[in-house]
Amino acid sequence: MAGSSDLAASREETPFEHAIRLEHVEKFFGPIQALRDITLSIGKNEIVGLIGDNGAGKSTLIKVMTGVLAPSSGRIFVRDKEIDLADYSVRMAHDLSIETVYQDKSLADQQPLWRNFFVGRQITNRFGFIDVKREKEVAAEMLLTSIGFRGVGITVDSTVSQLSGGERQGIAIGRAMHYNADVIVLDEPTVALAVKEVRKVLDFIRRIKASGRACVYIEHNLAHVHEVADRLIVLDRGTVVAEIEPKDMTVADLTEYLIQLQQHTA
Amino acid sequence: MASSTPSIFRRIEALPIIIVFILLLALFMYLAPEVFLRPFIYTTFISTLPPLIFLALGLTFVIGAGEIDLCFPAIIAFSGFTFAILFKQYDLGWIAVIATLLAGSVIGFLNGVLVAKVGLPSFIATLATQFFWAGMATVLSGGKSYALRGVEKSSVYSVLVGTPFAKPGSYDWISQLSIQGLWTVLAVIFLWFILNRHRFGEHTLFIGDSNAVSRVVGIDVDWEKIKIFTLMGLLSALAALFLTLENKNFFGNQGEGYLLTAIASVLIGGTSIFGGRATIIGTVFGCFIIGMIEAGLVATGLTGAWVRTIEGIVFLVSIIFYFLIDEPQRRAAFFARIGMVRGFGRKRTAG
Numbered sequence: 001m002a003g004s005s006d007l008a009a010s011r012e013e014t015p016f017e018h019a020i021r022l023e024h025v026e027k028f029f030g031p032i033q034a035l036r037d038i039t040l041s042i043g044k045n046e047i048v049g050l051i052g053d054n055g056a057g058k059s060t061l062i063k064v065m066t067g068v069l070a071p072s073s074g075r076i077f078v079r080d081k082e083i084d085l086a087d088y089s090v091r092m093a094h095d096l097s098i099e100t101v102y103q104d105k106s107l108a109d110q111q112p113l114w115r116n117f118f119v120g121r122q123i124t125n126r127f128g129f130i131d132v133k134r135e136k137e138v139a140a141e142m143l144l145t146s147i148g149f150r151g152v153g154i155t156v157d158s159t160v161s162q163l164s165g166g167e168r169q170g171i172a173i174g175r176a177m178h179y180n181a182d183v184i185v186l187d188e189p190t191v192a193l194a195v196k197e198v199r200k201v202l203d204f205i206r207r208i209k210a211s212g213r214a215c216v217y218i219e220h221n222l223a224h225v226h227e228v229a230d231r232l233i234v235l236d237r238g239t240v241v242a243e244i245e246p247k248d249m250t251v252a253d254l255t256e257y258l259i260q261l262q263q264h265t266a
Numbered sequence: 267m268a269s270s271t272p273s274i275f276r277r278i279e280a281l282p283i284i285i286v287f288i289l290l291l292a293l294f295m296y297l298a299p300e301v302f303l304r305p306f307i308y309t310t311f312i313s314t315l316p317p318l319i320f321l322a323l324g325l326t327f328v329i330g331a332g333e334i335d336l337c338f339p340a341i342i343a344f345s346g347f348t349f350a351i352l353f354k355q356y357d358l359g360w361i362a363v364i365a366t367l368l369a370g371s372v373i374g375f376l377n378g379v380l381v382a383k384v385g386l387p388s389f390i391a392t393l394a395t396q397f398f399w400a401g402m403a404t405v406l407s408g409g410k411s412y413a414l415r416g417v418e419k420s421s422v423y424s425v426l427v428g429t430p431f432a433k434p435g436s437y438d439w440i441s442q443l444s445i446q447g448l449w450t451v452l453a454v455i456f457l458w459f460i461l462n463r464h465r466f467g468e469h470t471l472f473i474g475d476s477n478a479v480s481r482v483v484g485i486d487v488d489w490e491k492i493k494i495f496t497l498m499g500l501l502s503a504l505a506a507l508f509l510t511l512e513n514k515n516f517f518g519n520q521g522e523g524y525l526l527t528a529i530a531s532v533l534i535g536g537t538s539i540f541g542g543r544a545t546i547i548g549t550v551f552g553c554f555i556i557g558m559i560e561a562g563l564v565a566t567g568l569t570g571a572w573v574r575t576i577e578g579i580v581f582l583v584s585i586i587f588y589f590l591i592d593e594p595q596r597r598a599a600f601f602a603r604i605g606m607v608r609g610f611g612r613k614r615t616a617g
Contacts, residue, residue: 068482090484102482108475110542119472120484128465 016079019044019183019214020065020098025074027060027238034060036239038074042183047205047215049229049246051222053262057238058218062185065216066100067093079182094121099176103188106172107160114139114156117175142178166197173204177211184208185216190224202228222258226251236261280536280548282587286580287551287558294562301565305439311557312447313427313512317342317505319450319553321528322535323457324501326549327494328388329532330461332474332541335495337377337392338528340399341502342509342521345370347403349507350412350516359422367503373399374499378492404518411517414510427511446508453504458546470494474541530577531556534584555580 018041027035035057042048050058063069065076067090076083078096093100100106107116114132117139123131139156160168169189176184186205190198205228208215219225225232226246232254234242241261244254278284295302321338328335348369352362373395380391417423424430426449432441461467469490472480480487505524510516533539534555535548556577563573590600 090482094484100482105476105478105482108472108479108542110475110538111471115468115472119468122465122468124465129459129463130465130468132463 016044018042018077018080019046020216021077021080022065023075023077025061025064025071025076027057027064027069028072034238035064035071036237038238038240040233040240042214042216043230044182044214045209045212046230047209047217047228049225049232050216050218050235051220051225051232051258052235053258055237056235058235059187060238061235062100062187062216062218066090066098066185068100091120094179097180097182098185099179099181099183100185101169101172101176101187101189103191106175107168109161110159112157112159113143113154113171116160116171117142117156117178121179138178142174164197165193166200169193169197169201170204173201173208177208177213181213183214183216185218187218188220189217190219190221198224222254223251226254234258234261280545280551282591283535283548283551283555283584286584287555290555290558290562294558294566298562298565298567302562306442307561307565309439309442309444311554311561313442313444315553315557316446316450317509317512318524318528318531318557319550320453320501320505320508321524322531322549322553323453323546324498325528325532326457326535326537326544326546327461327467327470328498329529329537329539330474330541330544331470331491331494332477333381333388333491333494334529335377335388335392335498336525337373337396337399338498338502338505339519339521339525340396340403341370341373341499342506342524343403343518344373344399345503346506346510346516346520347407347412347518349510350414351407353417353422354412354414359420363422363426363507366507367500370499370501370503370506371496372499374496374502375492377499378495381495382488382491400518407516407518409518411515414514414516417511417514423511427508446512449508453501454546454550461544461546466490466493471542471544474538474544476542527556527577530581534581536584536588538588 021041023039025035025038026033038061050061052058060069064071067088070085070088076085076088078098083092083096108119111119114136118130118135123134123138125131136156143154143156154163154167160171163171173184173186173189189201189205193201202224205215205217209228209230217225217229229246232244232246233240234244242257244257246254249257291302301307324338325335345366349362349366352358352365356362358365377388377392377395380386380395381388384391418428425445427444427446429442430445431443461470469480469485472483472485473487473490477487480490502521506521509520513520531552532549533552535545535550535552537544537548559576559580560573563576564570
């Protein structure tokens with residue numbers, strides 16, 4: 001923990017323009033090219049929607065961004081500083097304040113909430129033993145303040161399997177906010193959620209913006225992403241084909257545009 | 267939504283299996299009082315159960331991580347052979363002990379590499395390595411057994427399996443207390459803390475829950491799996507040491523009887539075969555139950571052939587029990603199926 005808080009301290013002193021910037025990033029899986037010459041940037045306090053059809057490379061792109069996959073070539077800048085891609089990993093992304101919330105694999109179902117909050121960066125003594133009491137205290141506070149669970153029978157000892165889909169996304173986003181992320185990456189957080197739950201998640205996303213952070217938001221549902229994003233990046237077959245400001249285009253126009261895109265390239 | 271107070275079964279670790287253990291113990295005390303109401307059976311347990319407990323402790327981690335290890339009987343054979351030959355023929359004493367633990371750890375490490383780095387399913391990988399290492403042990407030992415005559419005079423023997431309270435000419439139960447019991451208790455306490463309070467244990471359970479989640483939260487899944495299999499190898503080598511020293515003899519297939527009983531002990535104890543949930547206390551009581559059935563059935567006058575049959579029943583009943591306790595929706599479905607429906611749902615009328 002000491003290492004990452006040092007990093008956090010040095011971070012606040014240096015101002016930056018872009019939270020993340022990618023230059024000419026390419027990714028191959030064997031002979032298949034998943035990403036072609038991707039150049040894009042995410043502003044400091046900007047919600048960027050990432051849209052495109054299935055297989056357009058959205059998930060691969062965020063996996064490269066968050067250290068899960070190494071790019072085949074290209075450069076990645078975090079807060080305007082270049083990352084050494086040989087060292088880039090999920091843990092390093094965490095240290096650089098990049099957090100990811102996946103639609104269904106951010107939390108482990110059978111484990112209690114407090115373990116889910118801290119897994120991967122536990123509060124431990126120097127022998128690696130976990131300070132359970134402290135972790136539970138912090139988790140309980142997080143549950144109340146950043147996520148807003150109140151008196152619904154959910155405690156830090158509840159397992160994730162006891163939560164609804166929306167609550168899970170809330171926990172995952174709350175965890176990301178707690179770790180003071182500069183960038184929160186959301187991978188289809190509203191898939192398979194009831195309407196009311198979707199509203200909750202969209203509120204969480206607005207809260208990310210309000211707290212001065214950046215957010216990359218992958219979404220299939222154009223209405224949802226249009227509602228909250230400052231800028232939309234359209235991917236098709238592994239490459240960026242357009243950047244759109246939602247205020248310039250209605251949801252209907254946007255839908256029409258994407259259908260046109262499919263027909264042109266098909 | 268679940269209620270805020272968890273049921274008593276969730277608050278006390280492994281409570282159901284402790285209750286089953288107490289009931290079985292009471293049953294045996296009733297059926298065979300001349301055995302179970304005297305201390306000697308319990309002092310015997312202290313010297314015979316440790317190998318099973320060490321194996322089951324390791325398996326608790328392996329199964330908790332959603333993997334399986336079938337190789338450990340062969341690790342017992344190979345590391346037991348390593349100990350026997352170094353101790354007997356080369357007279358290496360404690361160096362033989364260290365070599366034994368190293369041999370077990372290396373085999374476990376290789377199993378971990380096959381599973382994590384090569385990506386083989388652990389069932390297949392450890393089935394193959396179990397043939398290989400059991401074969402190696404037979405080839406190197408020439409199929410011979412090694413009688414360790416005079417081993418009880420060595421410091422290795424008295425430290426690991428000695429009877430510290432023994433007095434010459436005395437045959438009461440205190441003099442028969444084996445120091446293995448102490449090492450086993452220490453191992454149980456240590457591994458309980460590792461599983462429940464250490465980063466490694468938490469990672470083990472998250473990996474068992476979901477490899478994908480574990481990767482995105484920053485757990486080095488491959489490396490943790492290698493560590494889990496290495497731990498299993500080390501504990502198997504410890505089991506081999508205790509077994510060989512206690513019997514004062516090494517023979518090639520001394521580990522074979524443990525394959526299914528060790529796995530059964532872990533599952534009876536309440537560790538989930540699907541991974542993600544594991545309990546050290548449950549495993550220990552699972553071992554007690556298996557050990558007690560073996561001794562108890564013979565003491566009550568049933569033949570040894572019944573032991574496996576009864577073990578099978580206890581195993582099956584406990585697995586069904588956990589299934590219903592831990593998965594309320596399945597429990598509901600089960601009771602609905604046998605016609606005990608409350609509230610909604612069609613109520614079946616008799617006849």
